[in-house]
Amino acid sequence: MTLTSTGTRQQINVRVANVTKKFDDVVAVDNLTLEITGGEFLSLLGPSGCGKTTTLRMLGGFEEPSAGSIYFGDRDVTNLPPHQRDVNTVFQSYALFPHLSVTDNIAFGLRRKGVSKSEAKLRVDEMLTLVDLEGRGERKPHQLSGGQQQRVALARALVNKPQLLLLDEPMSALDAKLRKTMQLELKRIQSQVGITFLYVTHDQEEAMTMSDRIVVMNRGRIEGLGSPRDVYEQPSTEFVATFLGASNLVAATLERGTGDVALAHHAHGTFRSPAHRLPPGLTGAVKCGVRPEKIQIRALGDRVAADENSLTGRVLISTFMGVGNQYVVAAPQGEEFVVYAQNSGQTHAPRSGEEVLLTWPVEHSFVVQPSGDQSPEGESS
């Protein structure tokens, strides 16, 4: 299962500078600026129709930006056709050549580069093993299942070991087990060969576990960018907070103060949050939030520690989910808080109707700019 090593290569950064793409009057990508570091694994997340595929297509050379430029290293490739870019794509629709066998599909790129037939055959066989399709090389794509076709598409792109690999939901049709194996293999190839990955997925967990960095897109713009931990723990906008995982958000007025704690005044009190994590330039009307799993659900009257935010409420719904319990707790003003508690078997599980105390550490509280009507739509798994 080892790939013929090509040694480590000069890795180039890819720069997307102020790129806009319009289809008639639809703005698919809106003034996007992004620097992809050579060799990194960057994931693109976002609701359906937010411009992920369009971004990939501009990088692959299938679509010309309406404005802006794309650079591979120092080279401006904005108007370069696909066959002159050292980029390969795993298409969302696979795009396997139906009249060619699996082997010929995978060998296609190598043959265009002038690799000899026998050499190509060797490398194709390696790839077939890698994607767990040994002995299927003679088949035609239509004789394979959806998941198998997807793996062929993956192999066809990977075998070329390009500088930049664009993957548009390359594992959407694979079952959980195969997906896990392929994820590991992809990571291994990526670090071994030093390919830069730009990876589109709807699977947040997949994005979190595989990526060096994550980009969250909405309506053609970048809403959040950073390491998976940073984007999750300190979402920069309301959109990111609700699209990536779940968040409890309360409308509040921000008071920056002078210390390292910022105050967010809301209808029935004040939440504190770490000042150094405030998005710059944020003032006035904001939303203050906390992740469901950061909240502790406790008996009314328990002591609240100095570094904790707290709130009382009444349990509306209590759902047992095996590994944990999920509660919906109504605050006095009617806002609903979702709380997720691990089923550690020790804490007492409150029932519906019970009055409870919710507490969470100040450091887990965050403040974001309200996104107006820009709430996420479509998929969020």
Next chain:
Amino acid sequence: MRSTRGRWLGLYSWLLLAYLLVPIIGMVFFSFNDVLAGRPQVSFQWNGGTLRWYRELTQIVGLPESFWLSIRLAVASTIVATIVGTLLALALVRYEGKKFRGRRIVDQTLFMNIAAPEIVMGASLLGMFASYHIARGFTTLLISHAVFSLAYVTVTVRARLQGFDRHLEEAAGDLGSTPLTTFRLVTLPMIMPGVLAGAMMAFALSLDDFVVSNFVAGTTLPFPVWVYGATRMGVPPQVFVFGTLIFLLGAAAAIGSLVMSRRGMKRT
């Protein structure tokens, strides 16, 4: 329930087949019909079987020549119409708006080309050749046949192209092939069935065209025009022999393509 429906379907199919085949069988049958007295010409009375007309195939002055002319004409016009028609179909499907101004006009013209009565097309072609002082002969026949076949090729290839996944060509480019290589390795193999169907149509149209040919042929007479001329003096039985040959040729081509596609399926 099912078996009654099956029986009716079977009956219907056989009747349809008979309806289509009876004239052809008649032609083949009468190609073996003897002539008892007088000048050899077709009679529709059975005078006993003979292979004489097959032996004397080339004895009628002008007939073999017109037959070969028709074959050459069909091959040449098919090649021209298939190449031009396929490229036209590609342009019509792939480009629109600013990249292909006048696309609608070309599209409408194609439709008119198919819908226009042949006699109108023949007359106007003749008028055109006459006003440009182009001598009538093989060239004018070739131009005319290519023109009326072209629209059919375009329509057939276009139908094939409309179900074509554009991502396939993008994928080929992505994997490093130039637009020309992409056309050779991906586009053409994919639309080949459409191209072949169009070519067969063009061949058949050219081979049995009478109306247009009659206008533009001059003294170079293709098979149908020659036969028409011969009816005034009596059609020699050899005409049936040539008709039978053409039919066998067509049948062989059809069976050949069937076998090829069967084998193609088994191989994968």
